[in-house]
Amino acid sequence: MPQTASIGAKPAVLVIEDERALAEEIRYELQAEGYPVALAETRAEGLRVARAGGAAVLVVDRMLNHEDGLSILEALREEGNPTPILVISALSTVDDRIRGLKAGGDDYLVKPFELRELTARVEALSRRIPDSRATRLRAGPLEMDLVERSVRRGDRRVELLPREFKLLEYFMRRPNQIVTRAMLLEDVWNYKFLPQTNVVDVHIGNLRRKIDAGGEPRLIVNVRAAGFKLHVDD
Amino acid sequence: MWTIDVLRSRAFRLALAFALAIAAAATVVFTLIYLQFSAASERMVGARLTDEAARALDAGDEELRAQITQRLASDLRRLDYAGLFDAKGALLLGDPPSLPPIRTDGRPHLVASVPARGAGRPDQAIFVAVRRADGSILVLGRSLSEINDLRRTVARSLALALAPTTILILIIGAVFARRAQRRLGDIHAAIAEIMKGDLKQRLPVMSEVDDLDRVARDVNLMLDEIWRLLDQVRHIGDDIAHDLRTPLAVARAKIERGLERGATIGELRAAMAEALNHLDRSAATISAFLRISAMESGRRERSFGPVDFSAVCAGLFEFYEPLAQSKGVAIALAAPRPTLVRGDEDLLREAISNLVDNAIKFTPEGGRVLIAAANADGLATVEVSDSGCGVRPQDREDIFRRFYRGGRDSAAPGYGLGLSIVAAVAKLHGFCLTVEDNAPGARFVLRGDGLVFDSDEAPRGAGAAAPKRSKASA
Numbered sequence: 001m002p003q004t005a006s007i008g009a010k011p012a013v014l015v016i017e018d019e020r021a022l023a024e025e026i027r028y029e030l031q032a033e034g035y036p037v038a039l040a041e042t043r044a045e046g047l048r049v050a051r052a053g054g055a056a057v058l059v060v061d062r063m064l065n066h067e068d069g070l071s072i073l074e075a076l077r078e079e080g081n082p083t084p085i086l087v088i089s090a091l092s093t094v095d096d097r098i099r100g101l102k103a104g105g106d107d108y109l110v111k112p113f114e115l116r117e118l119t120a121r122v123e124a125l126s127r128r129i130p131d132s133r134a135t136r137l138r139a140g141p142l143e144m145d146l147v148e149r150s151v152r153r154g155d156r157r158v159e160l161l162p163r164e165f166k167l168l169e170y171f172m173r174r175p176n177q178i179v180t181r182a183m184l185l186e187d188v189w190n191y192k193f194l195p196q197t198n199v200v201d202v203h204i205g206n207l208r209r210k211i212d213a214g215g216e217p218r219l220i221v222n223v224r225a226a227g228f229k230l231h232v233d234d
Numbered sequence: 235m236w237t238i239d240v241l242r243s244r245a246f247r248l249a250l251a252f253a254l255a256i257a258a259a260a261t262v263v264f265t266l267i268y269l270q271f272s273a274a275s276e277r278m279v280g281a282r283l284t285d286e287a288a289r290a291l292d293a294g295d296e297e298l299r300a301q302i303t304q305r306l307a308s309d310l311r312r313l314d315y316a317g318l319f320d321a322k323g324a325l326l327l328g329d330p331p332s333l334p335p336i337r338t339d340g341r342p343h344l345v346a347s348v349p350a351r352g353a354g355r356p357d358q359a360i361f362v363a364v365r366r367a368d369g370s371i372l373v374l375g376r377s378l379s380e381i382n383d384l385r386r387t388v389a390r391s392l393a394l395a396l397a398p399t400t401i402l403i404l405i406i407g408a409v410f411a412r413r414a415q416r417r418l419g420d421i422h423a424a425i426a427e428i429m430k431g432d433l434k435q436r437l438p439v440m441s442e443v444d445d446l447d448r449v450a451r452d453v454n455l456m457l458d459e460i461w462r463l464l465d466q467v468r469h470i471g472d473d474i475a476h477d478l479r480t481p482l483a484v485a486r487a488k489i490e491r492g493l494e495r496g497a498t499i500g501e502l503r504a505a506m507a508e509a510l511n512h513l514d515r516s517a518a519t520i521s522a523f524l525r526i527s528a529m530e531s532g533r534r535e536r537s538f539g540p541v542d543f544s545a546v547c548a549g550l551f552e553f554y555e556p557l558a559q560s561k562g563v564a565i566a567l568a569a570p571r572p573t574l575v576r577g578d579e580d581l582l583r584e585a586i587s588n589l590v591d592n593a594i595k596f597t598p599e600g601g602r603v604l605i606a607a608a609n610a611d612g613l614a615t616v617e618v619s620d621s622g623c624g625v626r627p628q629d630r631e632d633i634f635r636r637f638y639r640g641g642r643d644s645a646a647p648g649y650g651l652g653l654s655i656v657a658a659v660a661k662l663h664g665f666c667l668t669v670e671d672n673a674p675g676a677r678f679v680l681r682g683d684g685l686v687f688d689s690d691e692a693p694r695g696a697g698a699a700a701p702k703r704s705k706a707s708a
Contacts, residue, residue, distance in 0.1 A: 112517040163552055193584045196652055197591050199557040206556050
């Protein structure tokens with residue numbers, strides 16, 4: 001049954017997945033991150049729980065026992081339900097992805113995926129805020145002026161290349177949130193594949209060297225087996 | 235089997251319809267001939283009688299009597315009539331015995347039933363009656379029994395001819411139906427075998443080229459293609475099984491050893507981490523397989539559009555520059571002008587990215603990597619060259635084969651997957667992918683038909699301002 005009351009600060013997640021073992025793993029991982037999780041195995045059950053409200057994020061398997069998971073998205077969106085939805089699927093072509101997003105999905109993850117990737121995406125969806133029109137971003141000691149294209153850490157001005165500026169902007173819009181390599185590739189570079197080398201890490205390394213000068217505490221930290229996080233005190 | 239099936243077959247029904255049509259047409263023709271012929275004969279007889287009667291009017295009484303007697307005497311077949319009646323209609327001389335019921339107007343009239351002279355049965359005849367100056371009536375006539383005999387003969391020959399013609403057509407139809415039936419039976423049997431799973435079975439093809447044969451040949455070609463695709467799928471299955479078995483076996487061994495001998499949490503963790511690594515490799519292999527298969531089945535072509543190789547290379551240069559720098563490899567870009575091709579931008583970027591990725595990976599510190607895009611003679615070219623260890627000549631064909639490992643440094647990770655994806659992307663676009671000696675190092679070249687925008691200084695072909703594209707085979 002859906003747990004509508006939230007435990008701690010994290011919002012509830014409804015996972016609609018017919019493969020029991022995978023569903024349990026997802027539940028385990030999300031609960032370990034502090035999310036209350038409800039499971040549904042069929043399209044009908046999933047729709048019922050989703051309509052009842054309470055879930056802040058939906059994770060929907062595209063293929064549910066020969067039922068089309070995308071029809072859940074379409075039904076909810078038709079009813080005007082705006083809950084963010086992460087589609088998980090074994091179908092990986094660009095067409096499949098586009099169809100998934102067109103049906104009302106907010107993000108698309110291809111099986112097999114790392115569970116940390118999934119939790120990072122769920123986190124991103126649960127925190128999704130509309131693009132602010134602010135011209136200045138602030139995160140901890142970092143300050144970014146989007147008009148002047150300038151960055152300061154405290155009093156110190158940080159000189160960044162355009163690609164580094166773009167990367168930092170992405171982090172500053174998601175403070176204290178896990179950002180995976182795949183998310184960076186998709187959103188910052190618009191690449192839909194994972195390079196086989198650690199090229200993303202090199203970019204992060206370069207950015208780090210510029211923003212953490214001379215013994216300052218590290219702002220962008222590695223999150224083991226997941227990705228990175230801009231760690232700042234709120 | 236022979237009777238019922240043949241009677242039901244299309245060929246036989248066609249023959250039957252044909253036979254009916256021919257019979258109907260023949261009947262119409264014969265009927266027309268028959269009617270024309272009868273009418274003409276009757277007209278001829280009538281005209282002759284009219285002439286003779288008119289001439290007889292001029293003859294004197296004695297002369298006329300002599301003519302009548304002579305006419306009747308010379309008519310051995312007893313077809314002619316000639317009689318002289320008085321004004322009241324009583325027979326004076328000759329035949330018929332009584333005045334026929336016709337007007338005495340000197341014109342031919344058909345009398346349906348006249349007792350034949352002698353013992354003959356009553357018959358049709360044509361009579362002409364004229365009144366002479368003395369009031370007596372001269373009647374001349376001729377029996378139609380001869381013509382009617384002829385008519386009957388015509389009708390009989392019609393019937394006689396029609397029956398064998400129809401039967402002949404039906405027999406020919408049945409023979410053809412039987413032949414078609416036999417071929418259809420063979421085809422049916424072959425299809426049944428195919429449906430049972432014997433995809434090597436082919437439909438029988440005769441030497442003559444008829445419509446059935448053409449269809450059979452087409453179906454056979456289709457079966458060849460299906461067989462080829464199935465074979466490909468089977469190969470993919472074998473390849474996947476082969477490529478997955480190794481990392482899975484290793485992962486299993488690591489976990490097993492960890493469980494058996496892992497005395498500490500640390501040892502267990504290490505074993506698990508290694509196992510995870512190999513499982514990730516299996517997952518990556520599966521994904522790559524699926525992507526390559528999807529590409530090879532060509533389902534993405536609809537997402538094709540104009541792509542600028544130079545812009546793609548510039549983006550990749552910027553993306554990989556920090557990695558090259560961190561490895562102490564000098565990376566350079568030479569893409570001064572737009573180099574347009576038609577294709578899928580995401581896939582082309584991924585392909586070139588794999589080449590750049592490899593180049594950096596296989597180039598030792600202090601080496602060079604060059605990304606170049608150019609357009610020459612309508613060919614758009616991307617070159618990724620490095621000063622690394624190069625590719626042995628004997629490996630230059632093989633390295634593009636799916637999941638081939640070796641050639642350069644087989645210990646380097648992800649080598650086989652990357653190049654096979656590049657090869658699949660090139661094939662999907664109809665581009666040519668080659669590897670050459672860069673002395674030292676390797677130079678990978680991706681070459682495809684350039685998109686040409688006709689501009690003022692370079693009018694090419696008949697194409698207007700629209701991008702022109704011609705597809706080359708891989």
